Amino acid sequence: MKSLQEFPRIPLAVLPTSIQKLENISRLLGTNVWIKRDDLTGIGLGGNKVRKLEFLLADAKRQGAEIVFTTGGAQSNHAMLTAACAKKLGMTPILILKKRGVTERKGNQLLEYLMDTDVRFMDTDSYDDIYAEMDRVGQASGKKYYKIPCGGSNAIGALGYVNCMKEIADTGMHFDYVCCAEGSGGTHAGVALGAKLFMPKTQVVGLMVDSDPFEIITTRIMQETAKLLELDFVPTESDVHLVNMCGPGYAIPSPEGNAAIRMMAANEGLFLDPVYTGKAFAGLIKLAREGKFKPDDNVLYLYSGGAGGLFAIDVDLG
Known part of the structure; x- marks a missing residue:
């Protein structure tokens, strides 16, 4: 494997970003829910x-x-x-x-x-x-x-999230699942490939906020990134786990996403957006309520930022 340090990189983000337990959300959903604060990367309004x-x-x-x-x-x-x-x-x-x-x-x-x-x-x-x-x-x-x-979202960009998974692994914390928004495929590709390398007991779930064929898109970016890293295996579609949370369409708020925004704000004082993170967190809520997560599981939500969008769209959040 080629080391990540061998690729050109300019430090722009404030890293590592923190991992926090969402105590109130955990009680509501009956499992241990954590959040990776990639909304606090330190430039613009932060984000993945x-x-x-x-x-x-x-x-x-x-x-x-x-x-x-x-x-x-x-x-x-x-x-x-x-x-x-x-x-x-x-x-x-x-x-x-x-x-x-x-x-x-x-x-x-x-x-x-x-x-x-x-x-x-x-x-x-x-x-x-x-x-x-x-x-x-x-x-x-x-x-x-x-x-x-x-x-x-290409192989070079996905290296940022391969590196993020190494950052998480280096904490020594164990997560049964990592859930992230799926909007163009690159973040999920890096997270899924990084999990295979550094956190092999963790399942990554991409929560779709668009209707593109992400099983194909994400797999292709994973394969191209694996080639860049000179890995001795080729990722396949079996490495990509998806939940469709697009709702009425990309950038169109959904009732489930709006409810997730309200839940996070009212219980944890954190603000999601109606295009990406609200719909993605709604997917985590859906999986929890369907029984995918056991009470003693540790589920990490990758909070990819995007607060600017909250102030652009007129949303009836109920």
Whole structure:
């Protein structure tokens, strides 16, 4: 296995993030629920993407890039954090976003405005169109540029969550399950591969907030990451465990997600968002109530951040 230390990485996050027990939620759900505070990674409003960007932007720097492109929906947490991290490193971020969702100066759009970020919208559902536009704009600039895919979800980005699982393993704590949001596949891929390497007795569950074929997407990213690490095995779809919590659609709040937001806020003083973490935590609640977790199990919820989105969408939380 190739060591993680052999890959270029720029320290951007405040690590390690803490692991805390949710005592009140544990009592309500009848199992031991813990939370990994990756909302506190220390730049922007924090979130899981900072771990990925440590590796992605180091690769961009290695290639001599001055401009960094990325994409996502109008309220993409990843896009906002890419802008924040790139600005911190003296690079120029250009966000070419799908004209889908809340495009007004609210939530992450407000944060990008405060950072004086170049944000452009395309009225398309095709990321291929957006990546082609990145090439057009980048080539017209005459500068070296670097393209980061939606969510930072590729093999280089997934290294951030392979490293996160090593961070958890190094605490000596045992978890029977790790549950994470599944929005573009990269976080889950890194967590699942990292678990195979460092926490083999832990099952990882991806809680889907979109309807893409993540059994294929996540497996492919795991395989590409395993190849980067020169591992002697090839991950398969059997390594990917999914629960569909998309509800009415991506970025459309669900009743279950809204109830999870209220439960977490009322019992633990933590604030989830209606697009990612609320729906994902609703999945953990669903599994607990269906009896998947035993009373003495330790279940870790990877809190991937995204608070900016809470202030962009008008949600009736009941």
